[in-house]
Amino acid sequence: xxxxxxxxxxxxxxxxxxxxxxxxxxxxxxxxxxxxxxxxxxxxxxxxxxxxxxxxxxxxxxxxxxxxxxxxxxxxxxxxxxxxxxxxxxxxxxxxxxxxxxxxxxxxxxxxxxxxxxxxxxxxxxxxxxxxxxxxxxxxxxxxxxxxxxxxxxxxxxxxxxxxxxxxxxxxxxxxxxxxxxxxxxxxxxxxxxxxxxxxxxxxxxxxxxxxxxxxxxxxxxxxxxxxxxxxxxxxx
Ligand code: NAP
Numbered sequence: 001x002x003x004x005x006x007x008x009x010x011x012x013x014x015x016x017x018x019x020x021x022x023x024x025x026x027x028x029x030x031x032x033x034x035x036x037x038x039x040x041x042x043x044x045x046x047x048x049x050x051x052x053x054x055x056x057x058x059x060x061x062x063x064x065x066x067x068x069x070x071x072x073x074x075x076x077x078x079x080x081x082x083x084x085x086x087x088x089x090x091x092x093x094x095x096x097x098x099x100x101x102x103x104x105x106x107x108x109x110x111x112x113x114x115x116x117x118x119x120x121x122x123x124x125x126x127x128x129x130x131x132x133x134x135x136x137x138x139x140x141x142x143x144x145x146x147x148x149x150x151x152x153x154x155x156x157x158x159x160x161x162x163x164x165x166x167x168x169x170x171x172x173x174x175x176x177x178x179x180x181x182x183x184x185x186x187x188x189x190x191x192x193x194x195x196x197x198x199x200x201x202x203x204x205x206x207x208x209x210x211x212x213x214x215x216x217x218x219x220x221x222x223x224x225x226x227x228x229x230x231x232x233x234x235x236x237x
Contacts, residue, residue, distance in 0.1 A: 001066060003050060003104055004073030006030040008173030009123060011037055012199035013070055016207040018043060027059055028073065048073070050100030051092075060107035067115045068210050069108050071101045071122040074145070076138040076179040085137060093141040101145050105152070109161070117214045118161035121206055122149040126169045126224065130231040138179075153219065162217045164209045169224030169231070170196040193236030194227035 002017070004010040005026035011033070014024045018041035026041075027048030028034050038045035046062050049055040050073045074097040077089040101122060112118025127139045128146035146165060153163045176187035202223065209218045228234040 001025045001063060002070040002072055003027050003048060006033040009171060009199045009202045010072040012203035013206050014041060016203035020207055020211060025063055050104055051095040053103060056103040056107050063111060066108050066111035068119045069112060071104060073100055075175055079134045081134055082136050090137040093137050097141040098144045102148055112161050113159050116160050119210050120152060120161060121164045121166060123166045126167060126231045132232050164218050165220045166206060167220060167222040168202050169228045171199060171202055172196040173199050194225060194234055196225050
């Protein structure tokens, strides 16, 4: 299962995992791209809004069996100082990244455990480990999502479920377009003068993590463009 698979890292991950032989179940709110992707991959498209408990319950009920869950749905809204914080932006970021990951993981853990070789992959961010000005809504949500994910590592000891956190730096997807409410020129500036990662770069790493033998747990994988040293330092030509 890949959440947030209607674009970006989620769609690329679904393609990667299908290529590795998985039957992929893709979830997101936009059904059009999701259904096209599922048809291309011979997979299953299911409507999913991770901010809605009933939608998550319906999604989980429709999943017949589960080996790998990729918690990828998420994103950022806005870029404001704490002083000028937009509470609706904060609420959306926390609902999607934090509570969304909690709801989906909780709903699917029984099936993952029952598989005898389950795997929870969560796509957090360098924003889960670093802070930057104007970014507290997103960095706090990603820190919390990461704390939730890493707590699972201990809680699942003794049960057959692996836990991998994927920590990307800049990836060119719809992420910045969503963050800046469709403002393409502002989104383009994020990647100006450097070569960012593309969604497939992240997907390949996820494909690698889930294809290790069952006794091998890759706990955390951080990947960034060569031109990016941290959340706040990058070289631009
Ligand atoms: P993206 O292209 O905007 O994809 C985000 C995906 O999440 C979309 O498929 C979207 O689908 C889905 N989504 C959003 N809200 C949802 C909801 N309520 N319920 C279900 N699905 C929802 O951006 P992306 O870069 O691939 O982002 C994927 C993950 O990577 C996010 O968690 C993001 O925080 C993380 N990340 C991104 C970057 C980056 O630079 N791009 C860096 C580090 C981490 P619908 O709109 O159809 O629901």
